[in-house]
Amino acid sequence: MRIFLWITGFIIASSCFGGAFVFANQDGGAGRRVVEAGQLYEGDYAAVGEAVEIAGMVDGDVYAAGGQVIVSGIITGDLIAAGGMVTISGTVQNNVRALAGQFILSGTVGRNLTVAAMNIDATNSSAVGRNVITAGGNMTLEGSVFGNIKTGGRSLTIAGPVGGAIEAAVDTIRFTHGASVQKDITYWSKNSASIANPSGLGGIVSQYEPLGAQSIVQWLGWSGWSMWQPIVAAIHFLTTLVLGFVVTRFFPGFSQRSIEALSHRKWQVFRKGISALLIIPIVAGLLILTIVGIPLGVILLTLSSLILYTARILVMMWIGVVLFDLARIRWQVPLYGKFIAGLLVFSLLASVPVMGWALSFFAVLFGLGAARLAIKSSS
Numbered sequence: 001m002r003i004f005l006w007i008t009g010f011i012i013a014s015s016c017f018g019g020a021f022v023f024a025n026q027d028g029g030a031g032r033r034v035v036e037a038g039q040l041y042e043g044d045y046a047a048v049g050e051a052v053e054i055a056g057m058v059d060g061d062v063y064a065a066g067g068q069v070i071v072s073g074i075i076t077g078d079l080i081a082a083g084g085m086v087t088i089s090g091t092v093q094n095n096v097r098a099l100a101g102q103f104i105l106s107g108t109v110g111r112n113l114t115v116a117a118m119n120i121d122a123t124n125s126s127a128v129g130r131n132v133i134t135a136g137g138n139m140t141l142e143g144s145v146f147g148n149i150k151t152g153g154r155s156l157t158i159a160g161p162v163g164g165a166i167e168a169a170v171d172t173i174r175f176t177h178g179a180s181v182q183k184d185i186t187y188w189s190k191n192s193a194s195i196a197n198p199s200g201l202g203g204i205v206s207q208y209e210p211l212g213a214q215s216i217v218q219w220l221g222w223s224g225w226s227m228w229q230p231i232v233a234a235i236h237f238l239t240t241l242v243l244g245f246v247v248t249r250f251f252p253g254f255s256q257r258s259i260e261a262l263s264h265r266k267w268q269v270f271r272k273g274i275s276a277l278l279i280i281p282i283v284a285g286l287l288i289l290t291i292v293g294i295p296l297g298v299i300l301l302t303l304s305s306l307i308l309y310t311a312r313i314l315v316m317m318w319i320g321v322v323l324f325d326l327a328r329i330r331w332q333v334p335l336y337g338k339f340i341a342g343l344l345v346f347s348l349l350a351s352v353p354v355m356g357w358a359l360s361f362f363a364v365l366f367g368l369g370a371a372r373l374a375i376k377s378s379s
Contacts, residue, residue, distance in 0.1 A: 048337035257374035273369030311367025316342035
């Protein structure tokens with residue numbers, strides 16, 4: 001959740017204060033934002049787009065969000081990134097905090113690495129100067145970690161040197177011949193660790209039963225629902241990010257017409273949204289009652305879930321467009337970049353109790369209405 005706050009906070013700050021940060025305007029084509037190889041960018045750098053690439057040097061922090069975030073150059077400050085795929089083959093001299101579908105590290109992180117991702121891979125050329133904290137699916141560490149590792153997920157593979165201790169709540173944990181761990185290893189799993197070279201482990205190896213909810217709360221220092229909230233939020237965010245990319249990339253005309261409807265025909269959008277929200281379950285129910293139409297009814301209900309989920313994306317696009325219009329940004333920003341800005345702001349507001357439920361409901365309502373008007377105007 002903190003990643004959402006950091007990036008959203010930046011976007012709001014840059015919109016309100018203009019000169020407080022420098023927003024990226026390098027256009028590499030097809031919605032790419034690029035700091036070219038050999039280029040020096042002084043100051044904090046922020047970019048949203050289908051792809052964000054740092055091939056040169058940024059003397060400051062980097063805030064990046066996109067379908068792909070690629071760092072092959074040098075960042076002297078922190079990297080905060082959200083994307084479908086985040087790849088670091090260069091150097092980040094301070095901390096890295098990332099939210100991704102897939103995270104690949106083959107370069108160097110000077111301080112701490114914090115990642116939430118479905119797959120996390122650190123190759124044998126990678127190095128992390130301090131600690132690693134991860135949450136997600138599968139994690140493979142072949143490079144060097146000079147501090148501690150704390151992780152929760154499906155699997156953990158250690159194939160390189162670790163200078164500190166390891167704490168892991170995983171289904172499976174494996175240490176290859178190349179693994180070496182200087183301090184204690186504590187893991188919670190039903191399966192015993194696979195250790196190819198026991199002499200490489202310098203501390204005590206302790207196995208415990210998988211953590212229950214209460215134990216996880218104590219281990220992570222969280223309480224109640226907040227224990228699961230970051231993971232659910234990450235999955236929800238990434239799913240929306242991918243769907244948004246599909247809609248903006250393959251249905252640009254539909255997206256623009258929907259945004260225009262939300263901007264200039266709000267009352268009509270509202271009425272169309274209410275009628276759609278009422279009609280879909282009624283039609284599905286009638287089909288199911290006819291017995292013969294049960295398969296069609298079930299298909300309609302399944303499709304309606306996807307339609308309701310996707311409807312919010314149109315509202316997020318509109319929010320992003322409004323944000324950039326208010327900020328009076330002079331250079332051209334692709335629709336997907338504006339969508340990401342809208343998604344980040346929407347995610348922040350949706351995390352507020354009560355307000356989040358109301359926001360999501362009206363987003364679905366207005367999104368459905370905008371979609372109906374967009375489809376009608378194209379026919």
